[in-house]
Amino acid sequence: MPRHASLRPYQLRSEQLPAVLLCPYPSLRSVFQNVCIPVYRLSTGGIPVYRLRNLDALEANLSKRAKVVSLPRKYVQKIDPYRPAAEQIASSIKLAVLEMSLKPGQIISETEIGNVYGASRTPVREAFTWLRDQGLIVTYPSRGNFVSRLSIPQIKGAQFARESLEVSIAELLCDEGLSGETVHEIEANLASQDEMLKSGNGTAFRTLDDNFHLALADAVGHPRICDIIQKEKAYLDRLRVLSLTSMDHIAELVKDHRNIFDAIQSGDKPAARQHVRLHLRRVLSTLSELFEAHREYFDDY
Structure with missing residues (x-):
């Protein structure tokens, strides 16, 4: 039997402090550290004593x-x-x-x-x-x-790289098809986007948008593709935050997602290619307007 087995793991003590916990088991101490403070002057026999934090x-x-x-x-x-x-x-x-x-x-x-x-x-x-x-x-x-400030050359370069990659993803998925699991995931995602539009609350769109594109990238089966997309997308994310202020604009992006998914499901390569390009180029259509409205956020070029 362990030396401290007879002690209750959450034994209360009233010595000098009103709410003190005695913890003899090392496996429990990491839990205590999140809500407690060690009180070394009360510790005895190698057993730490904790005082409850004022959360x-x-x-x-x-x-x-x-x-x-x-x-x-x-x-x-x-x-x-x-x-x-x-x-x-x-x-x-x-x-x-x-x-x-x-x-x-x-x-x-x-x-x-x-x-x-x-x-x-x-x-x-x-x-x-x-x-x-x-x-x-x-x-x-x-x-x-x-x-770092927003760089128009970097934004355009990242958009070009992302478009090239995601067009290739859509074409490949038109040939190979989507698994039942991926279809279910994307349909659930699109349903959530529709609900978001009905509620008029666009704050959840960025996450739904990210998950839609990553689901398609995951379906290809090459993990590095998702990493590349995420890295290039980082150059576009801040621009996207500035542009996603209109529910009408968000509604267009949601419609694009549905068109991309339907084209892939039907194996229509030209349509999939067209819808991906249209979708990913929308961010560039707002670039000049955002540059004029937020010049202080951009590098000189």
């Missing part, structure tokens, strides 16, 4: 940190000690950049980000290196790090 205070602290770099609270989460900190920070900052919560041209400090996420300099620097490689931030000597 309202924890939430308020994270919200306060988020305001340091003008981030919505949803982008600032407690770092999971069992996953690489750099990966978590980079993922959160990437999402904030792509969703335009961090604006193009906005300065972003390693020190501030470290304070916001409660992380040391090393993982923050690793996260910034990754974000720099992805083209999401740029570093100017003696000036600092900035969220």
